[in-house]
Amino acid sequence: MEEPDSSPNIRVICRFRPLNQKEKEMGENTSIEFCEDNKTIIINSALENQEPLRFNFDHIFTPASKQIDVYKIAAIPTVEAVMQGFNGTVFAYGQTSSGKTFTMTGVLSDPELMGIIPRMVGTVFEKISTADASVEFSVKVAYAEIYMEKIKDLLDPSKTDLKIREDKTRGIYIEDLTDRYVGSEEEVYDLMKVGTDNREVGYTHMNAGSSRSHSIFIITITQTNAQSFSTKSGRLFLVDLAGSEKIAKTGAEGKRLEEAKMINKSLTALGQVINALTDGKSTHVPYRDSKLTRVLQDSLGGNAKTSLIITCSPSPYNEDETVSTLRFGIRAKSIKNKPKINREYTVSELKLLLAQAKEELEKKEKQIKAYTRSLEKNNIPLPEEDTNNSVEEEDKKVEVDETPSKSAAQAEVIEELEAVRTELDNQNCLVQILSDQINKIQEERLDWDVMKSSLIEEKENLEGKISEFEKEIKLKEASFSLLESQNEELQRTIQVLKQQNYELDQMITTKNFEVERYLGKSKSQEDVISDLQGQVQAEREKAAKILQDFSEIQQKLNTSSEIVQSKEIESLKYEKLKELWNEEKKSLITELQSKVLKVTDIRKDLDDTRRAFKNLQALLLESDSQLRQKNEQYLKNQERLYQVLEDMITQNTLFKLDKQASESKVNKFQEKAQKLEEEVRRYKEKLLQAELKLNTLDDGRISRIPQMKLTRNQTAQLKRTIKGGVKSNLPGIHQRYYSSIDVAKAGKEDN
Numbered sequence: 001m002e003e004p005d006s007s008p009n010i011r012v013i014c015r016f017r018p019l020n021q022k023e024k025e026m027g028e029n030t031s032i033e034f035c036e037d038n039k040t041i042i043i044n045s046a047l048e049n050q051e052p053l054r055f056n057f058d059h060i061f062t063p064a065s066k067q068i069d070v071y072k073i074a075a076i077p078t079v080e081a082v083m084q085g086f087n088g089t090v091f092a093y094g095q096t097s098s099g100k101t102f103t104m105t106g107v108l109s110d111p112e113l114m115g116i117i118p119r120m121v122g123t124v125f126e127k128i129s130t131a132d133a134s135v136e137f138s139v140k141v142a143y144a145e146i147y148m149e150k151i152k153d154l155l156d157p158s159k160t161d162l163k164i165r166e167d168k169t170r171g172i173y174i175e176d177l178t179d180r181y182v183g184s185e186e187e188v189y190d191l192m193k194v195g196t197d198n199r200e201v202g203y204t205h206m207n208a209g210s211s212r213s214h215s216i217f218i219i220t221i222t223q224t225n226a227q228s229f230s231t232k233s234g235r236l237f238l239v240d241l242a243g244s245e246k247i248a249k250t251g252a253e254g255k256r257l258e259e260a261k262m263i264n265k266s267l268t269a270l271g272q273v274i275n276a277l278t279d280g281k282s283t284h285v286p287y288r289d290s291k292l293t294r295v296l297q298d299s300l301g302g303n304a305k306t307s308l309i310i311t312c313s314p315s316p317y318n319e320d321e322t323v324s325t326l327r328f329g330i331r332a333k334s335i336k337n338k339p340k341i342n343r344e345y346t347v348s349e350l351k352l353l354l355a356q357a358k359e360e361l362e363k364k365e366k367q368i369k370a371y372t373r374s375l376e377k378n379n380i381p382l383p384e385e386d387t388n389n390s391v392e393e394e395d396k397k398v399e400v401d402e403t404p405s406k407s408a409a410q411a412e413v414i415e416e417l418e419a420v421r422t423e424l425d426n427q428n429c430l431v432q433i434l435s436d437q438i439n440k441i442q443e444e445r446l447d448w449d450v451m452k453s454s455l456i457e458e459k460e461n462l463e464g465k466i467s468e469f470e471k472e473i474k475l476k477e478a479s480f481s482l483l484e485s486q487n488e489e490l491q492r493t494i495q496v497l498k499q500q501n502y503e504l505d506q507m508i509t510t511k512n513f514e515v516e517r518y519l520g521k522s523k524s525q526e527d528v529i530s531d532l533q534g535q536v537q538a539e540r541e542k543a544a545k546i547l548q549d550f551s552e553i554q555q556k557l558n559t560s561s562e563i564v565q566s567k568e569i570e571s572l573k574y575e576k577l578k579e580l581w582n583e584e585k586k587s588l589i590t591e592l593q594s595k596v597l598k599v600t601d602i603r604k605d606l607d608d609t610r611r612a613f614k615n616l617q618a619l620l621l622e623s624d625s626q627l628r629q630k631n632e633q634y635l636k637n638q639e640r641l642y643q644v645l646e647d648m649i650t651q652n653t654l655f656k657l658d659k660q661a662s663e664s665k666v667n668k669f670q671e672k673a674q675k676l677e678e679e680v681r682r683y684k685e686k687l688l689q690a691e692l693k694l695n696t697l698d699d700g701r702i703s704r705i706p707q708m709k710l711t712r713n714q715t716a717q718l719k720r721t722i723k724g725g726v727k728s729n730l731p732g733i734h735q736r737y738y739s740s741i742d743v744a745k746a747g748k749e750d751n
């Protein structure tokens with residue numbers, strides 16, 4: 001068994017067809033050199049001065065390759081992946097008449113020449129027949145074509161302009177496209193025949209049976225495990241593109257010309273999508289530029305494992321087209337897809353997810369409680385719970401979210417829960433950072449408060465000291481002015497005493513002069529002189545007394561001047577001290593003001609932080625209530641799922657009963673059919689005998705019995721399942737000859 005492809009890249013396989021009759025007539029030389037590694041080719045151009053071109057692909061098939069080999073390499077990994085629940089695409093691209101339809105469909109009636117599509121169908125049913133009996137499969141088939149930019153349903157040609165839609169569970173799909181349940185490969189071949197007959201095919205100068213449309217054959221395989229009810233669903237896209245052509249070369253005109261233009265336009269859009277996906281700089285991929293690229297959106301860069309088969313002609317006559325096809329393949333090789341298994345969860349898987357979610361919820365609740373405690377510890381009030389919160393709205397939202405697939409809804413809820421959880425984690429982190437900050441700020445604030453009160457105390461002390469100083473200064477100023485006035489008084493007294501001293505000196509001098517004059521004039525006057533001398537003596541004593549008083553006053557005056565001087569020095573010192581203190585006071589006031597400003601800032605910060613903290617708390621509570629609501633919703637969903645499970649079990653039992661009844665009916669019908677066949681055989685024998693008789697009697701007047709033309713029954717489409725390990729009841733393609741459903745172009749001759 002081939003291993004499914006694990007690379008996300010598109011696999012590109014190149015196939016060269018043999019030279020056709022027309023090409024052989026132009027010469028059998030080929031410019032293609034196939035290397036032994038089966039991955040490289042060199043094109044030795046017929047043009048002069050043209051360097052050989054080298055191309056490398058995942059595999060290259062020579063013109064001698066067999067259909068089975070192409071199938072093994074190009075398609076088996078894809079069908080394996082589809083059976084595992086991946087989406088898979090195989091599409092063929094190439095010049096007109098290069099062998100796309102031969103590779104994709106081939107000759108249905110010939111086991112050797114049949115192409116990829118019938119072989120894949122065979123593999124699907126083979127895999128179902130060997131699968132575990134506990135797995136139930138349903139296989140659906142749809143067939144569409146894009147012709148002149150319109151999508152036509154090939155299984156119901158009345159649907160001619162179908163629309164492309166996209167949704168979460170189905171991805172990109174064609175709306176209203178007939179999807180038929182099939183139970184065997186033969187049923188699929190029948191539908192292929194119906195579709196191929198409805199396809200736009202026409203004669204061109206290059207290909208007598210040229211496909212004028214892009215065809216898309218879709219097989220959807222859904223597997224349900226009957227025990228766990230888990231489902232996987234893989235969609236297989238098998239695309240046969242219309243061939244690109246040079247209009248001048250194909251000589252298209254009229255309707256063919258219009259078709260060719262439209263084909264080339266959509267292939268150009270395909271090239272542009274591939275360029276945008278691979279050039280590494282495009283921000284937009286123009287999938288919507290054509291129906292083809294929109295339908296192939298998941299296959300190109302999306303959810304699918306894709307193989308591209310590029311088909312080429314080996315003739316030098318088609319060298320340009322071959323090189324351009326090879327370049328297309330090289331570009332497509334670097335497209336990276338994102339394939340994933342399309343599955344739905346089982347009840348037990350959902351239960352496990354629910355248990356995990358509950359565990360998460362409990363963890364969150366514990367965290368919330370811890371935060372609430374820490375908030376209370378920090379004296380931060382808890383915001384009031386908003387009980388009016390729109391539970392109804394949330395319920396509605398969940399209901400709307402409930403898409404057709406329950407598992408998708410569960411997955412979405414889980415995803416949302418996960419998102420809420422991450423958000424909560426982030427918020428908790430923030431809350432932690434903020435509460436740390438708040439604690440730090442509160443500590444700082446306490447320090448500031450202590451500092452502030454010590455500063456205020458210091459300020460008050462200083463102010464007290466200042467007023468004491470001022471009082472002292474006032475006292476000293478008063479005593480100083482008193483001293484000054486005393487000083488002035490003393491000065492005045494000194495002046496008076498000096499004046500008196502001077503007058504006394506004058507008087508003594510005058511008296512002395514008189515005495516000397518008197519002594520010189522007469523001795524008799526000695527008595528008078530001694531009297532006068534006594535007077536002088538008395539006057540002298542008086543003067544001496546006055547002088548003594550004066551020197552005492554002088555002394556006093558000196559001491560008071562000294563006192564005044566020392567007072568003056570003291571006053572100067574005090575002035576200096578006052579000045580210094582004023583400066584210090586100023587700087588202290590400035591410092592105090594800046595500290596007060598800082599405290600205000602901190603208070604503001606604290607208020608902001610508190611506000612942010614409150615908001616976070618609100619968010620936390622909101623998230624908490626959302627989580628609780630989600631949990632409730634989960635439980636509701638779980639109940640609903642149990643209900644669905646019970647319904648399904650009941651249905652299953654009913655189905656089994658129905659099946660038994662149907663089987664017995666079928667047996668009865670088969671018995672009846674056998675009897676009828678027996679009767680028909682008898683009638684045929686009788687008829688033959690009668691014809692023989694008639695022939696002997698025939699005179700030419702008896703007309704022939706008209707032949708009955710059988711038409712295929714259009715059965716109503718009920719879901720049909722095939723049990724794993726059960727072989728389809730019709731013979732396989734290898735045992736049956738399909739003369740009536742050969743592909744229109746099978747074995748046709750080229751022009």
Ligand SMILES: Nc1ncnc2c1ncn2[C@@H]1O[C@H](COP(=O)(O)OP(=O)(O)OP(=O)(O)O)[C@@H](O)[C@H]1O
Nearest residue numbers: 017096097098099100101102207210211242243748
């Ligand atoms: N590998 C091959 N071996 C033998 N015959 C082939 C091979 N590939 C193509 N042919 C024949 O070449 C002819 C053209 O092939 P086909 O119709 O598959 O081309 P195409 O690419 O689908 O053309 P268009 O784009 O015009 O529909 C057919 O008759 C087909 O049988």
